[in-house]
Amino acid sequence: MSPAIELIAINKSFGTVHANKDVNLRVERGTIHGIVGENGAGKSTLMSILYGFYEADSGEVHVNGKTISIRSPNDAIHAGIGMVHQHFMLVEPLSVVDNVMLGAEGGAMLRAGEAKARAELARLARDYGLEIDVDATVGDLSVGLQQRVEILKALYRGADILILDEPTAVLTPAEADALFGLLRSLKEQGKTVILITHKLREIMAITDRVSVMRRGEMVATVETANTSPPELAELMVGRRVLLRVEKAEKAPGAPLLEIDTMSVVDSRGVVRVANASFTVHAGEIVGIAGVAGNGQSELLEAIAGMRHPALGSIRLEGRAIPLSERNPHRMRQLGLLHVPEDRLRMGLVPAFPAFESAILGFSDEPHLGRGPILDHDRLIADLAKKMEQYDVRPPAPRLKSSKFSGGNQQKIVLAREIERNPKVLLVGQPTRGVDIGAIEFIHRRLISLRDAGVAILLVSVELDEIMNLSDRILTMCGGRITGERKASETNEQDLGLLMAGVTDEAA
Amino acid sequence: MSAPLDLPKWADTILVPAISVVAAFLVAGLVVLGIGENPFSATRYLIQGSLGTGEGLGFTLFYMTDFIFVGLAVAVAYHAGLFNIGGEGQATLAGLGIALVLNNLTFLPGFLLIPLGILGAAAFGAAWAAVPGYLQAKRGSHIVITTIMFNWLASVLIVYLLVNVLREPQSMNPETHAFPEQSYIPFMHEVFAVFGIEIPASQLNLTLVLALAASYFVWLLIYRSRLGYAIRVVGSNPAAAVYAGISPARITIIAMVLSGALAGGLAVNELMGYQHRLLLEFTSGYGFVGIAVALMGRAHPVGIILASLLFGILYQGGAELAFEQPAITRDMVVVIGGIIILFAGALDGLFRRAVAHVLTRQKLARA
Numbered sequence A: 001m002s003p004a005i006e007l008i009a010i011n012k013s014f015g016t017v018h019a020n021k022d023v024n025l026r027v028e029r030g031t032i033h034g035i036v037g038e039n040g041a042g043k044s045t046l047m048s049i050l051y052g053f054y055e056a057d058s059g060e061v062h063v064n065g066k067t068i069s070i071r072s073p074n075d076a077i078h079a080g081i082g083m084v085h086q087h088f089m090l091v092e093p094l095s096v097v098d099n100v101m102l103g104a105e106g107g108a109m110l111r112a113g114e115a116k117a118r119a120e121l122a123r124l125a126r127d128y129g130l131e132i133d134v135d136a137t138v139g140d141l142s143v144g145l146q147q148r149v150e151i152l153k154a155l156y157r158g159a160d161i162l163i164l165d166e167p168t169a170v171l172t173p174a175e176a177d178a179l180f181g182l183l184r185s186l187k188e189q190g191k192t193v194i195l196i197t198h199k200l201r202e203i204m205a206i207t208d209r210v211s212v213m214r215r216g217e218m219v220a221t222v223e224t225a226n227t228s229p230p231e232l233a234e235l236m237v238g239r240r241v242l243l244r245v246e247k248a249e250k251a252p253g254a255p256l257l258e259i260d261t262m263s264v265v266d267s268r269g270v271v272r273v274a275n276a277s278f279t280v281h282a283g284e285i286v287g288i289a290g291v292a293g294n295g296q297s298e299l300l301e302a303i304a305g306m307r308h309p310a311l312g313s314i315r316l317e318g319r320a321i322p323l324s325e326r327n328p329h330r331m332r333q334l335g336l337l338h339v340p341e342d343r344l345r346m347g348l349v350p351a352f353p354a355f356e357s358a359i360l361g362f363s364d365e366p367h368l369g370r371g372p373i374l375d376h377d378r379l380i381a382d383l384a385k386k387m388e389q390y391d392v393r394p395p396a397p398r399l400k401s402s403k404f405s406g407g408n409q410q411k412i413v414l415a416r417e418i419e420r421n422p423k424v425l426l427v428g429q430p431t432r433g434v435d436i437g438a439i440e441f442i443h444r445r446l447i448s449l450r451d452a453g454v455a456i457l458l459v460s461v462e463l464d465e466i467m468n469l470s471d472r473i474l475t476m477c478g479g480r481i482t483g484e485r486k487a488s489e490t491n492e493q494d495l496g497l498l499m500a501g502v503t504d505e506a507a
Numbered sequence B: 001m002s003a004p005l006d007l008p009k010w011a012d013t014i015l016v017p018a019i020s021v022v023a024a025f026l027v028a029g030l031v032v033l034g035i036g037e038n039p040f041s042a043t044r045y046l047i048q049g050s051l052g053t054g055e056g057l058g059f060t061l062f063y064m065t066d067f068i069f070v071g072l073a074v075a076v077a078y079h080a081g082l083f084n085i086g087g088e089g090q091a092t093l094a095g096l097g098i099a100l101v102l103n104n105l106t107f108l109p110g111f112l113l114i115p116l117g118i119l120g121a122a123a124f125g126a127a128w129a130a131v132p133g134y135l136q137a138k139r140g141s142h143i144v145i146t147t148i149m150f151n152w153l154a155s156v157l158i159v160y161l162l163v164n165v166l167r168e169p170q171s172m173n174p175e176t177h178a179f180p181e182q183s184y185i186p187f188m189h190e191v192f193a194v195f196g197i198e199i200p201a202s203q204l205n206l207t208l209v210l211a212l213a214a215s216y217f218v219w220l221l222i223y224r225s226r227l228g229y230a231i232r233v234v235g236s237n238p239a240a241a242v243y244a245g246i247s248p249a250r251i252t253i254i255a256m257v258l259s260g261a262l263a264g265g266l267a268v269n270e271l272m273g274y275q276h277r278l279l280l281e282f283t284s285g286y287g288f289v290g291i292a293v294a295l296m297g298r299a300h301p302v303g304i305i306l307a308s309l310l311f312g313i314l315y316q317g318g319a320e321l322a323f324e325q326p327a328i329t330r331d332m333v334v335v336i337g338g339i340i341i342l343f344a345g346a347l348d349g350l351f352r353r354a355v356a357h358v359l360t361r362q363k364l365a366r367a
Helices: A043-050 A073-078 A096-101 A111-128 A143-156 A173-188 A200-206 A229-237 A296-303 A328-333 A343-347 A376-389 A406-418 A436-451 A463-469 A492-499 B009-034 B039-052 B054-079 B087-104 B110-139 B143-165 B188-194 B207-224 B226-236 B238-244 B248-275 B286-296 B301-324 B330-346 B348-366
Strands: A005-014 A017-027 A032-037 A058-063 A066-068 A081-084 A161-165 A192-196 A209-214 A217-223 A255-265 A271-281 A284-289 A310-316 A336-339 A424-428 A455-460 A472-477 A480-486
Touching: A005 A043, A017 A043, A017 A209, A032 A043, A032 A173, A032 A200, A032 A229, A043 A161, A043 A192, A073 A081, A081 A143, A096 A111, A096 A143, A111 A143, A111 A173, A143 A161, A143 A173, A173 A192, A173 A200, A173 A492, A192 A200, A200 A229, A209 A229, A229 A436, A255 A296, A255 A455, A271 A284, A271 A296, A271 A310, A271 A455, A271 A480, A284 A436, A284 A463, A284 A492, A296 A424, A296 A455, A328 A336, A328 B238, A336 A406, A343 A406, A343 B238, A376 A406, A406 A436, A436 A455, A436 A463, A455 A463, A463 A492, A472 A492, A480 A492, B009 B039, B009 B301, B009 B330, B009 B348, B039 B054, B039 B301, B054 B087, B054 B188, B054 B207, B054 B226, B054 B248, B054 B286, B054 B301, B087 B110, B087 B143, B087 B248, B087 B286, B110 B143, B110 B248, B207 B226, B207 B248, B207 B301, B226 B238, B226 B248, B238 B248, B248 B286, B286 B301, B286 B330, B301 B330
Parallel strands: A017 A217, A032 A192, A032 A209, A081 A161, A161 A192, A284 A455, A284 A472, A336 A424, A424 A455
Antiparallel strands: A005 A017, A005 A058, A058 A066, A209 A217, A255 A271, A255 A310, A472 A480
16 A cells, blocks of 8 residues: 655755755555654654645655645645644634635535535544534634644545644643544544654654654654654754753752732733742742643743733742832842743844844843943853853854754853843743753753752743753643642642642642 | 745845846836837936036935935834834924024024034924824834824925915015025035035035934944844844833834934935025925835945935936936936835845845755
């Protein structure tokens, strides 16, 4: 039987970057095939070629044994390929059935198409267990159900081959399990699934075969049953990596950051954080676990003084911070530094040379220049030194910030904040989009800061990361803190329940 | 979706604009051919008229001075992420500022009056730009809409003032009394004459030096100062500005104030340097040319000076051309200018992509 997909010698360059080098990939029909690789390894480019966003510079695409040319997503859909993007492509104010029909209305008038769509959705629900209220407004659905709509869209268009790009990034552990159940039933019905992920645990749990990409090349394809996470990690990075950073037990010191009944309301009047109270001590990492979008981001921004109105009180080193001082500038002066969640949107300015991004938030520091003029030579020299300490590659302070890989950008941001000797450090998603090699480095650095007595508040949607680094773990759901655990006394299931909003009292 | 385009700096700042200009001239040549005229002789008149004689060069540089100021004005706002379409109105108000200062302080000596006149221009231009800036910062009113509206307001206001308030009672012309003589910014040929060098007389005056100084100042401000850093952060990444503790609202207002003050330079050149009175429509639409200049000059002062020179050549040479080849009217010259703007601004992406492809091919071939 010919494979569902066979890619032969695919090449693709962007400017001077050779994103895919002679990539071969064979995906057997009726299997779940994982693709792993660090950021920038070329996974997304390869899938974009398969889905028709980009055209390969050279190479062949075979689908079900036939050579085809895919020049647009329409061609891909025609060939039976469907894609579920990490960021959903849904129209939130429309109903499920409208979203499913969108782009496949079947004529100028909607009625006939709608009847057909309803019948088809009923069939899909029956065959695959994809139950959903077809008249519900998409914006009202949970993230897990929105993802289901995306999958339905693809199946409705006749997809036999489903590509999922980081599908679990926005799901609770329970929702992720439900997704995996669904993928298995799709597989049993003969569909082919390609799963792009960086979570090795998921690869091990669900895939039949896994392909590893590194620097634009396909370095290995192995049977999942015959491999292990450390082996995959080594293949991805090209050297041995520690997936877990060791840290010694440490008794926390004085309370440095005390948050009392903090609430945040966003510009649309939605309560994002409700009555959050907690304390972070010197020499302690407190992790906030939660599915993305449950108020962690807003909490972090409110503490940093970026979000108003934010009710409740903040105490730094025991001193209550009056509302007038709760702005990012003043909080920095008081020793509360912040590694923001979204480094491309906030942490640095992609269009600036790195040495300018390396003073973001500190451009008023007197020693960085003379009077109103910044001393560029000094900024460049400062960053060159930090780049050496943090092993930033390439060590080129004048290079545009956007040209560094995610991990190296994150190191630039970390260096900027850490080297200013924080008392309290807020860290959001420190390793999102960061390659495994750099993750190890960043984790070590955070642990050594903790050992040096800094109070660290860590927000991450990676449960592994939270469990690995934190001394204490808080869980958030729907803007509330739903639980608190010592890291040594909890596990994934326990946290998963708390993250889903099942509080101690209810349990 | 399109692939990211990363060009080396030299290609981005020199090669692509140069290709744009050449392409624009080729298309303009076709247009000239289309109306049955000889494009080669047209080009010769254009170049000859703008650069070939000392007098022509003087006029070219005079126009260039105008364009530098309005180009810088657009660029400063652009770095803060603002599209200031209101250079025309800001320059108009700056002219009012000049007239009020010069005609009310006639007793002052020149060395005081000239700087005060320039300050008056800057202050009025800045104030006229500050209002849309404030509305954008605090009320979210879009700066493009408000600055366009302010152009109309300025133009109507100045007509009203010149007809009803500022006009000399015995004159029928809607213009003010001539400025006091000591307030005239010296013509370049007068300055050179002091040193015994004779150059042909033209409108060109010392404001050109001010324009070049302003260019250096804008470079220093945008690329080297803390304030310019904040302006660029707001312009390219507002979320990062909030994170950094930089207030986008504050920067928006500051950038518009600076922008309006720079636009005032147009009034200084035209009125204090040449017309020596406030009259209607002295801005001649140059405020809009500033947008093209800034786009073409990549919002960088050096690029703006070069683009201003190009547009100066076009305006002066175009006038000569219309004179020498009457079939090519002034309107035709405007068309040619429009084609250049089209290629330098709107169609820029066309050549960027092609250039990126060629460069990549070469790199791959070498690798």
